[in-house]
Structure formats: C-alpha cells, structure tokens
Amino acid sequence: MDANVRSIACSAELVTDEESSIKTSLFVEEGVDPSLLVQVFDRIASPTFVLDKDHVVLHWNSALEKLSGLSREEMIGTCNHWKPFYSSPRPCLADLILDGGSYEDVKHYYPNKSKRSELIDDAYEAEDFFPECGTDGEWLYFTAAGIMDPEGNLIGAIENLENVTARKIAEFELLERERVYKELSVTDSLTGLHNTRHFYARLEATLEEARRYHHEFTLCFFDLDNFKALNDTHGHLMGDKVLETFGALVKSSLRALDSGYRYGGEEFAILLPSTDIEGAIKVADRIRENLYNYQFILPNEGKLNVSVSTGLTAYLIGDSVQSIMSRVDSGLYKAKSKGKNCIITV
Numbered sequence: 001m002d003a004n005v006r007s008i009a010c011s012a013e014l015v016t017d018e019e020s021s022i023k024t025s026l027f028v029e030e031g032v033d034p035s036l037l038v039q040v041f042d043r044i045a046s047p048t049f050v051l052d053k054d055h056v057v058l059h060w061n062s063a064l065e066k067l068s069g070l071s072r073e074e075m076i077g078t079c080n081h082w083k084p085f086y087s088s089p090r091p092c093l094a095d096l097i098l099d100g101g102s103y104e105d106v107k108h109y110y111p112n113k114s115k116r117s118e119l120i121d122d123a124y125e126a127e128d129f130f131p132e133c134g135t136d137g138e139w140l141y142f143t144a145a146g147i148m149d150p151e152g153n154l155i156g157a158i159e160n161l162e163n164v165t166a167r168k169i170a171e172f173e174l175l176e177r178e179r180v181y182k183e184l185s186v187t188d189s190l191t192g193l194h195n196t197r198h199f200y201a202r203l204e205a206t207l208e209e210a211r212r213y214h215h216e217f218t219l220c221f222f223d224l225d226n227f228k229a230l231n232d233t234h235g236h237l238m239g240d241k242v243l244e245t246f247g248a249l250v251k252s253s254l255r256a257l258d259s260g261y262r263y264g265g266e267e268f269a270i271l272l273p274s275t276d277i278e279g280a281i282k283v284a285d286r287i288r289e290n291l292y293n294y295q296f297i298l299p300n301e302g303k304l305n306v307s308v309s310t311g312l313t314a315y316l317i318g319d320s321v322q323s324i325m326s327r328v329d330s331g332l333y334k335a336k337s338k339g340k341n342c343i344i345t346v
C-alpha cells in the first residue's frame with residue numbers, strides 16, 4: 001500500500017452540489033434529516049473533517065475552518081485536507097484508515113507519536129507539532145476512525161482534532177522548571193560547580209563503570225591553604241572571591257568528560273575518567289600553578305597569592321567509595337604536612 005501516492009492521485013476537482021449531497025446521504029440513516037446531521041457535525045466544537053472512500057473531503061466543520069483558516073467551500077470536494085497541516089501532500093491519519101489502517105503504517109507516518117484509540121474500535125490517535133498551522137505552528141491531538149455501511153464496508157473516515165498547544169507549552173515550561181530546579185539542587189551557588197551530593201552520585205557511577213568495563217579513572221582533592229587566616233585577615237568577602245576564582249580555574253582546566261565539584265568549605269574535587277596518574281598529575285599541577293600565579297587584588301590595592309594542597313589517587317580494582325575517599329584524604333593530609341602547595345599521589 002502506498003497511501004501517499006493514493007492520496008495525492010485523488011482528484012482535487014470540486015464535486016457538484018448534487019454529487020456532494022449524494023455523498024452526504026451515504027452517512028445518513030434512512031429517515032434522518034440529512035441537514036440535521038450536517039448541523040450536528042458543524043456545531044461540534046472540535047475541528048473535524050470527513051473523507052469519502054476516495055479521500056475526497058465531504059465535510060469540513062466550522063471549528064476546522066477557524067483552526068485551518070480554510071473554508072469548507074475551498075475544501076469540500078477536494079483532496080486538499082493535508083494543506084493546513086503539511087507543506088506538501090502526504091497522508092493524514094484519516095487517509096491511513098481508508099488505505100487499510102494497519103498500525104505499522106500509522107507508526108511509519110507518526111513515529112513515537114501515535115497509539116490505538118482506547119475509546120473507538122479500529123481508530124488511532126496521534127499528537128504532533130504542525131509548523132504550517134496558525135502563526136507559529138500548533139500542537140494538535142487528532143483521532144481518526146473509519147465509517148462503515150450497514151454491511152461493514154469501509155465507506156469513509158472521520159478525523160477530529162484538538163488544539164493542545166497551550167497544554168504542550170505548559171508541559172514544556174514545567175519540564176524546563178524541573179530541569180532548572182534539579183540543576184540548582186546539585187549546583188554550588190558560589191562557584192557554579194556541582195556540589196557534594198552530585199559528587200557522590202558521579203563517584204558511585206564512575207566506580208560502577210570502572211568495575212564493569214575495566215576503565216581507569218583518577219580522583220583529586222584540593223584544599224586551599226591557610227584559608228582560615230585569609231578569611232580572618234582579609235574578610236569573608238575576599239574569601240568568597242578566592243573560592244569563586246578557584247572554581248572558575250578548576251572549570252576551565254577540565255575536558256568535557258572530566259567533572260569538578262565544590263566538596264564543601266574550601267575543599268574541591270575533580271573526577272577524571274579514562275585518565276591515569278601521570279595525566280591527572282598534569283591537570284592537578286596546572287590548576288595548582290594557575291592558582292598560585294593568580295594575583296588577587298585586595299581592597300587596599302595590595303596583592304594576595306593563594307596556594308592549594310592536593311591529594312590524588314587512581315582507581316584500584318576492588319575499590320569502594322570509602323576506600324578511594326580514604327586514600328585521597330590521606331594524600332591531602334600528607335600534602336598539608338609536607339608544607340602545602342603540592343600534590344601527593346597515593
């Protein structure tokens with residue numbers, strides 16, 4: 001089945017009034033006033049159109065006129081029902097129903113956006129964004145179902161649409177807000193680095209990857225030297241400025257796969273996946289040296305240099321969070337004991 005070809009092949013010529021009323025009567029049970037049924041259809045608030053079995057538009061209600069900007073006079077008797085939704089001819093959901101209605105075809109034209117209707121047998125529902133619709137495009141939710149004659153032969157299809165743009169925008173805004181809150185909950189506000197909570201989550205995940213795929217990684221801990229004295233002498237604002245600057249130095253020294261954290265107070269950590277001890281020493285020493293060479297300007301115009309001590313360790317088979325943290329801590333302790341401003345690997 002090639003629904004695309006079939007739909008496009010359908011003549012776009014207008015049918016005469018006589019033909020139109022004959023086709024309308026296909027959908028009306030004997031004894032029911034057709035004009036009443038047409039009115040009922042027209043008064044439904046959801047945009048709806050009906051196709052006959054040759055994909056020709058039989059009905060195009062007022063709500064759809066408003067949604068599409070196309071009048072029923074322009075649409076009835078044509079196969080142009082794709083026009084409000086797509087930039088070039090292609091099957092709508094109602095066309096797929098008329099062309100056999102296999103779910104595979106529906107999924108082909110609406111990948112990951114369609115499902116079988118829970119309300120109507122052999123009907124499908126889909127949701128999509130239509131850039132051609134309205135001024136800036138619209139999100140539409142639409143359902144299409146076949147129409148049968150008393151013998152059960154398919155003689156047409158009905159598709160009704162719901163403009164869900166406002167709901168989708170609200171959903172996107174909510175998702176974005178959730179993303180921002182989530183990011184804030186794992187971010188240190190002073191330095192913009194991830195915080196301790198995120199550090200432990202990443203350390204667990206990196207350990208798991210290392211165990212499973214036999215990857216290597218290294219962990220470095222930085223502790224700014226004599227920070228209490230710095231705060232006491234130059235004030236907490238100056239202390240904060242140093243922390244902020246060191247955070248930026250750490251960030252700018254890392255590759256895409258590496259990650260930096262403010263562990264708390266004046267302690268920082270970096271996780272370097274797929275990096276051996278030699279590689280990690282280079283990164284840590286660049287950070288240490290960049291900080292030491294950085295001249296902080298004091299409020300009295302004086303200059304201040306700050307140093308950092310570093311403990312560094314590589315993943316060992318059998319490591320746990322506790323074992324690797326305890327090694328890196330002992331490296332940091334030794335770096336402080338050895339006179340600070342240095343890196344000790346353990």
Ligand SMILES: Nc1nc2c(ncn2[C@@H]2O[C@H](COP(=O)(O)OP(=O)(O)OP(=O)(O)O)[C@@H](O)[C@H]2O)c(=O)[nH]1
Nearest residue numbers: 223224225226227228229231236239240265266336
């Ligand atoms: N300004 C500022 N200071 C902080 C912050 N968090 C922790 N500190 C201070 O950092 C100081 C850390 O002091 P210590 O743990 O004694 O370490 P230290 O003075 O750097 O000594 P060494 O590590 O041995 O060089 C404390 O005075 C904390 O109050 C912060 O966010 N801003």
